[in-house]
Amino acid sequence: MAKLRRRAHRYRDEVATRARQQAAVAALGQRALAGLPLEELIEEAVGCAARELRTDYVVLFELTGDREGLLIRAGRGLPGGTIGGVISARPEQLPGYALRAQGPLVIDDFASETRFQPSPLQRDLEIVSALAAPIGTPHGQFGVIGASSRTPHEFSPDDAHFLQAIANVVGAAAERTRRDDLIRDSEQRFRELADTTPALMWMTDAEGHVTFVNEAWLRFTGRTLEEELGATWAVGAHPEDLEGLLDAWHAALARRGEFNTEYRLRRHDGSVRWVLALGLPRYEGEEFVGYVGTATDIHERKEMEDALRESEASFRELADTAPVMIWTTDERGLVTFVNEGWLRYTGTTLEEELGPSWSLGVHPDDAPAVISSWNEKLAAREPWELEYRLRGAHGDYRWIADRGVPRYEAGHFVGYVGTAIDIHERKTMEARLREVYEREHTIAETLQRSLLPERLPRIEGLEIAARYLPAGRGAEVGGDWYDALERADGRVALVVGDVVGHGLRAAATMGQLRNAFRAYGLTEASPAEVMARVNRLVISGEDEAMATVLYLVLDRETGEVSFASAGHPPPLVLSTDGARFLEGGRSVPVGAAEPGIFREASAELPPGASLLLYTDGLVERRDTPLEKRLNELADAAGRAEEGLEGLCDSVLSSVLGRQVPSDDVALLAVRPRPVTTEALRLSLPAEPESLTGLRRRLGRFLHAAGASEEEAYEITLTVCEAAGNAIEHAYGPGDATFEVEATFESGTLVAIVRDRGAWRARRGAHRGRGLKIIEGLMDDVEVSTEPDGTVIKMSRRLAA
Amino acid sequence: MTSAEVAIERQGGAVVAHLSGEVDMTNAARVREELLVSIPNDALALVIDLDGCRYLDSAAIEVIFDLARRLGRRRQELRLVLPPGSPLSRVLMLTEVHSVAPVHETLDSALAQ
Numbered sequence: 001m002a003k004l005r006r007r008a009h010r011y012r013d014e015v016a017t018r019a020r021q022q023a024a025v026a027a028l029g030q031r032a033l034a035g036l037p038l039e040e041l042i043e044e045a046v047g048c049a050a051r052e053l054r055t056d057y058v059v060l061f062e063l064t065g066d067r068e069g070l071l072i073r074a075g076r077g078l079p080g081g082t083i084g085g086v087i088s089a090r091p092e093q094l095p096g097y098a099l100r101a102q103g104p105l106v107i108d109d110f111a112s113e114t115r116f117q118p119s120p121l122q123r124d125l126e127i128v129s130a131l132a133a134p135i136g137t138p139h140g141q142f143g144v145i146g147a148s149s150r151t152p153h154e155f156s157p158d159d160a161h162f163l164q165a166i167a168n169v170v171g172a173a174a175e176r177t178r179r180d181d182l183i184r185d186s187e188q189r190f191r192e193l194a195d196t197t198p199a200l201m202w203m204t205d206a207e208g209h210v211t212f213v214n215e216a217w218l219r220f221t222g223r224t225l226e227e228e229l230g231a232t233w234a235v236g237a238h239p240e241d242l243e244g245l246l247d248a249w250h251a252a253l254a255r256r257g258e259f260n261t262e263y264r265l266r267r268h269d270g271s272v273r274w275v276l277a278l279g280l281p282r283y284e285g286e287e288f289v290g291y292v293g294t295a296t297d298i299h300e301r302k303e304m305e306d307a308l309r310e311s312e313a314s315f316r317e318l319a320d321t322a323p324v325m326i327w328t329t330d331e332r333g334l335v336t337f338v339n340e341g342w343l344r345y346t347g348t349t350l351e352e353e354l355g356p357s358w359s360l361g362v363h364p365d366d367a368p369a370v371i372s373s374w375n376e377k378l379a380a381r382e383p384w385e386l387e388y389r390l391r392g393a394h395g396d397y398r399w400i401a402d403r404g405v406p407r408y409e410a411g412h413f414v415g416y417v418g419t420a421i422d423i424h425e426r427k428t429m430e431a432r433l434r435e436v437y438e439r440e441h442t443i444a445e446t447l448q449r450s451l452l453p454e455r456l457p458r459i460e461g462l463e464i465a466a467r468y469l470p471a472g473r474g475a476e477v478g479g480d481w482y483d484a485l486e487r488a489d490g491r492v493a494l495v496v497g498d499v500v501g502h503g504l505r506a507a508a509t510m511g512q513l514r515n516a517f518r519a520y521g522l523t524e525a526s527p528a529e530v531m532a533r534v535n536r537l538v539i540s541g542e543d544e545a546m547a548t549v550l551y552l553v554l555d556r557e558t559g560e561v562s563f564a565s566a567g568h569p570p571p572l573v574l575s576t577d578g579a580r581f582l583e584g585g586r587s588v589p590v591g592a593a594e595p596g597i598f599r600e601a602s603a604e605l606p607p608g609a610s611l612l613l614y615t616d617g618l619v620e621r622r623d624t625p626l627e628k629r630l631n632e633l634a635d636a637a638g639r640a641e642e643g644l645e646g647l648c649d650s651v652l653s654s655v656l657g658r659q660v661p662s663d664d665v666a667l668l669a670v671r672p673r674p675v676t677t678e679a680l681r682l683s684l685p686a687e688p689e690s691l692t693g694l695r696r697r698l699g700r701f702l703h704a705a706g707a708s709e710e711e712a713y714e715i716t717l718t719v720c721e722a723a724g725n726a727i728e729h730a731y732g733p734g735d736a737t738f739e740v741e742a743t744f745e746s747g748t749l750v751a752i753v754r755d756r757g758a759w760r761a762r763r764g765a766h767r768g769r770g771l772k773i774i775e776g777l778m779d780d781v782e783v784s785t786e787p788d789g790t791v792i793k794m795s796r797r798l799a800a
Numbered sequence: 801m802t803s804a805e806v807a808i809e810r811q812g813g814a815v816v817a818h819l820s821g822e823v824d825m826t827n828a829a830r831v832r833e834e835l836l837v838s839i840p841n842d843a844l845a846l847v848i849d850l851d852g853c854r855y856l857d858s859a860a861i862e863v864i865f866d867l868a869r870r871l872g873r874r875r876q877e878l879r880l881v882l883p884p885g886s887p888l889s890r891v892l893m894l895t896e897v898h899s900v901a902p903v904h905e906t907l908d909s910a911l912a913q
Contacts, residue, residue, distance in 0.1 A: 689826060769862065
């Protein structure tokens, strides 16, 4: 007992350290998200590492511009004048070596280190042990953070994981700073662009109402800003195109996807022009706020295409006067003509362009796609269309949208005719918008990954597998998490949760909730109590956070589970009887109301059963009712192959298919490891309530030993009858205990029940029934009286 | 916690008690009370359906003997339903439950008597 308590104590210390480290990373992540300048964030990161790791030194190096040196940017415990110095970034020394490493490095003792030589800094500081983590960004190495000591220091895997998490947050913040600089420049350019560009531009709010159109748009339509605002921008569309246009627009708006359509728009002079309208969803923080879009006049191009179909002769005449870029090829795909517009754009001569040379000005990165798609379409004589970068007259590459259609004379294929338009401004704007948006995605994902356990804790007697799938690119990260921990009462707590909302704040809230469940979940509180406590914490916090959570406590030996679901989808039990959901114990999400009324329910896992917990990214899809998706999940899980890893993989692949999930998915699968048949030894209080637990434990043991259902029942009954006798004859309530021992060897099960009282056969006809059962169901029964009590030894040979 | 449930239904002259879960020394007394109060004086028989029952110990079997004795005094009959192949069969046989209450394989056959 004392040993158990010591173990629980040590475990609690480890968890407490880990929870504190995670809280520190979450806090640092939040500072990064709040836009703390990089300089200050680095200072905080170094301070945080020094506080949590308690080493003599902490140093943060930044790779210099020439990538040859490492600048000592910040540190703790360093002698004066060290910060600001530059050391070598060569991989022969630890900092340079760590810079290129994929993960954290632990150096227990430099004296026995063979991977690199000592650096002057290390010699000066007399460093013996060190921990170092690379700071990376999507654009390459940023630097290294290290913690080191003058005396031997043992770093745990958790310490290494913690320092790497700190490094990841610094890396994400460095990347954000870099992008912010880029964006600040382009923001300026964007505004200038908007009113000077010949492109028509518009913006809408989240409902799709126009909030802005640029000068060019007003000049084109001849309307005033007041007339345009608020209305849908489809005003002025040609009646024949209106329906298709609105369908396309609403479809895009509904899924907040890219919008792309061609339609005819009425110009101020009453004429009707073909325009290409493009729109991209806009986000502010994590909130969808509407669209930004362009409309490009493609009327000439459209006319041209029509004219081409009619007459080759009038085409050439028309072609040279048009501002559009036009080209034709022969049936082999060799260029036979480009118009003045093309030559003006490229700054080349007609002679240079003719023949097989037209792909010469294509940007090297785009050339393979241009050539392969062109060859493929040419061979099939199908229309070809591509956006790519083409070198302009001043040597700069600009985006163009190029397309060609096959042309026929008297039924014979004679080549292609194509048109191209400059879409550079639109493309630049698209790219800029994406960057703004992806920046947030990256930092939130980094934070989220830092907070999720790299690998789940090893819990004795429990198999665990987990998966975490971030939503696809272009979607925002969510606040999903999972966790598993051993409670003070020896049971296991499993948590799966999903913070309402997406993006930065959700990821940070997730970190806090995870820690709260770690703290409260370790106690012996019931699931509903744990929920109520976390709820109180969330409600009293500043953030208006809300989350759906499933908190479940599992007794590994008896298979008993009790759980509370705060608005979360139900856990799934998989056993030989098939798959079924654990219903009940449902209440509102955490953070929704105070006082929250939380309910709990309990159930029992059949021997050998697995339990699957998940977040709704797995089962929620807009076009399918939840119930249907749950059934699909149960079916998929029921068909899954053996083993938890296989279960996770098959569930993900059959429920999600090949598609990348549109929301984050967290999945946690556990299975109490079958009790080994080595031996079962229990010491239980001598009271009737002990019998239930004894039955469950024996049931599992016998199941593992291969007993049939009938044998399991009969042996369990026998042992419980003997135990019942021990309970009745115990000295009375209080400290009395009885012991049960079961072993299984060469096909025979032996059970021993020991108590501290004297064996007495129960009196009376019915009292003797217990003894009758014991004797009738066991092959052999021995009762022996020892000085301090009675021992009943029973054995039975199993059929299988 | 050991838990058992008793669901009562009236079938003509008989009262059917569907006993499910587990019965041991911790809850046998409660189960006995529930069964006793379920039988009105005008009922001819009590049929205990053990189909959903996973565990009975000697205390539970004692309840059956006790019920048979009490019902017998009231000229009411006790019948049991235990599907063939039930893990409980051998224990009921060993304790000679059939000497006080006939054991039927199906509810229909128990009610047909």
